[in-house]
Amino acid sequence: MDAQAMKDRIGFEAARRVDSGMRLGIGTGSTAEAFVRALAERVKEGLRIVGVPTSERTARLCRDLGIPLTTLEELPELDLTIDGTDEVDGALRLIKGGGGALLREKIVASASARMLVIADVTKKVETLGAFPLPVEINGFGIVSTLLAIERAAGLVGVAGTLALRRTGDDPFITDGGHLIVDASFGRIPDPEALSAALHAIPGVVEHGLFLGLASSVMLAGPDGIEELAAD
C-alpha cells in the first residue's frame, strides 16, 4: 500500500468514528485532508456535524466540499478533534506543526473533549525529537527569542540548530501572523520540562509539543490499523 493509500484508509476509518450531532475539530495536513474528504462523503449521505477548522487551508477545503463550519467563538466546546501528527510516542505525546498550524491545532484540541490522532506507522517513535520541533514565535525581537530558546533548551538537556521556516525567500507566516522556528534538538528526553521552559519565554507564542491532549491514535500500516489509547 503506498503512502497516499494509507492516508485514504486512515481518513476513511476516522470518518467512521464521527457520529451525527458531533461538534468536530478538523485538523490540518495531508492525513487530515484525507479525513476531510471521507467526512465530506458522509455529510453528503446525511451525517449532521458542524466543524471548527484548525487552519485557513482546512477551512477552504471543507467549504469546497460542503462541510458545515463554524468558529470557536460560536462553539467554544467541541466533542472530538481529529488531526494528524508528525511524531507520536508510546505515551501519546506528539510533535505537531509540520504544516505550520500548531497554534490553532492546539487551541482546538484543548477545546475538545477528545482528540483522535491519525497517521501512518512511520510517525510512531520511541522518543520524540527526530522531527524538528516547530516553535511559533512573535515577529518582535526574534534574535532575543532565539537566544532564549537556546538557553531554555540547554537547561533541560537538549541542544540543536534553530531554523526560521521559509516559503521561498520569505519567512513562513502562520494563520495567526507569527513566525515558525524549526528546532532540530534530536532526542527530547523530557518533553514536559522542555514544554514548560519554552512557555516561559515571552516571545514564544506556542510550540508543537502536544502533551496530554491525544486520547487515542490510529496508525495505518501495510498490515492494517494499529490503535493506541491513553491510559
Ligand SMILES: O=C(CO)[C@H](O)[C@H](O)COP(=O)(O)O
Ligand atoms: O501538525 C500538522 C500541521 O500543522 C500536521 O498534522 C502534521 O504536520 C502531519 O501532517 P501530514 O499528515 O501531512 O504528515
